[in-house]
Amino acid sequence: MRALVTGGAGLIGSHLCEHLAARGDEVVVIDDLTSGRRENLAAVESSPGFRFVEASIFDESALAGAIAGCGEVYHLAAAVGVRMIVDRPVHTLETNIAGTERVLRAALAAGAPVLLASSSEVYGKSVAVPFQEDADMVLGATTRARWGYACSKAVDEFMALAFARELGLQVVIARLFNTVGARQTGRYGMVLPRLVRQCLGGGPMVVYGDGSQTRCFADAWDVSAVFPRLLGHPGARARVFNVGNDREVSIMALAERVRARVDPGCEIRCVPYAEAYGPDFEDLQRRVPDLTRLRALLGEVPMRELDAILDGVIAYARATPE
Numbered sequence: 001m002r003a004l005v006t007g008g009a010g011l012i013g014s015h016l017c018e019h020l021a022a023r024g025d026e027v028v029v030i031d032d033l034t035s036g037r038r039e040n041l042a043a044v045e046s047s048p049g050f051r052f053v054e055a056s057i058f059d060e061s062a063l064a065g066a067i068a069g070c071g072e073v074y075h076l077a078a079a080v081g082v083r084m085i086v087d088r089p090v091h092t093l094e095t096n097i098a099g100t101e102r103v104l105r106a107a108l109a110a111g112a113p114v115l116l117a118s119s120s121e122v123y124g125k126s127v128a129v130p131f132q133e134d135a136d137m138v139l140g141a142t143t144r145a146r147w148g149y150a151c152s153k154a155v156d157e158f159m160a161l162a163f164a165r166e167l168g169l170q171v172v173i174a175r176l177f178n179t180v181g182a183r184q185t186g187r188y189g190m191v192l193p194r195l196v197r198q199c200l201g202g203g204p205m206v207v208y209g210d211g212s213q214t215r216c217f218a219d220a221w222d223v224s225a226v227f228p229r230l231l232g233h234p235g236a237r238a239r240v241f242n243v244g245n246d247r248e249v250s251i252m253a254l255a256e257r258v259r260a261r262v263d264p265g266c267e268i269r270c271v272p273y274a275e276a277y278g279p280d281f282e283d284l285q286r287r288v289p290d291l292t293r294l295r296a297l298l299g300e301v302p303m304r305e306l307d308a309i310l311d312g313v314i315a316y317a318r319a320t321p322e
């Protein structure tokens, strides 16, 4: 089997490439390295048939060349991170909407099934936790830039399901919750690598809001292990699955757990969201996946404990300057 991973040099994509190579796939990556790093692929560079195409998914001939002969497509390339969304909304919307359309069209032409990496952002401001896949989206006003990302991922889902229904493309949608691990950059606003690097640098560690907001963190290795199982499962076709960890932790507790491991004397400073992301920024208090559907299809989904995840992220940050 040859498999294409768009965005394969990123956090989740690079771990996915390792799973695919381990099962014997020839892995092809297309990535423009906007937020990914070539070094992330060190473990698969020498695996048989591995190919790296440094190009954007907007480059139609590069995309067609990369997809040729592939029996599966994992579409992960996207503009990600709150910082990116707030600072570069045009880039975010174009990459996530027009870019996904190109990948779906290329996959249709190649006859290859597609796994689409979507986001729990599509639940928006819903307070109906845990979030169930068929629940309503509750999105904020279009004047607030952050909802553009949520909308772009929702449009991706609509588009993938439309390609399935109308054109017969085989698709599955993985709606990801916070996914972390070694290799994640903190440059675009991802909370865990940012807190870890702030603490390693002597602080202060900056928590936005009062830190009572909660998230559920899953490890990129565990999350990406689910993808080939979903794409290969006949019961997953044209369906949406929450993928993540359902154990909740407040951002303040997360900061405290990082601090206890790295530097117990480090200051944790709370900063209003408005100061960090501008006056029109809205955040969400809780975001918890309902994993019933995923468990029913795949059985138990192995999800690492947060302490083990933190150890890995801290060790990586110590060894790798940003």
Ligand SMILES: NC(=O)c1ccc[n+]([C@@H]2O[C@H](COP(=O)([O-])OP(=O)(O)OC[C@H]3O[C@@H](n4cnc5c(N)ncnc54)[C@H](O)[C@@H]3O)[C@@H](O)[C@H]2O)c1
Binding pocket: 006, 007, 008, 009, 010, 011, 012, 013, 030, 031, 032, 033, 034, 035, 036, 037, 055, 056, 057, 058, 075, 076, 077, 078, 079, 080, 095, 099, 117, 118, 119, 120, 175, 176, 177, 178, 179, 180, 184, 185
């Ligand atoms: N990490 C999370 O918490 C999380 C949560 C929800 C959804 N997701 C989704 O998972 C996917 C992977 O995210 P990640 O956390 O690994 O982020 P990442 O930034 O590490 O990976 C994204 C990759 O896409 C590449 N890319 C961006 N634009 C591109 C383009 N035009 N052409 C080719 N490559 C391009 C980047 O260089 C990067 O390597 C994304 O679709 C993201 O929306 C991630």
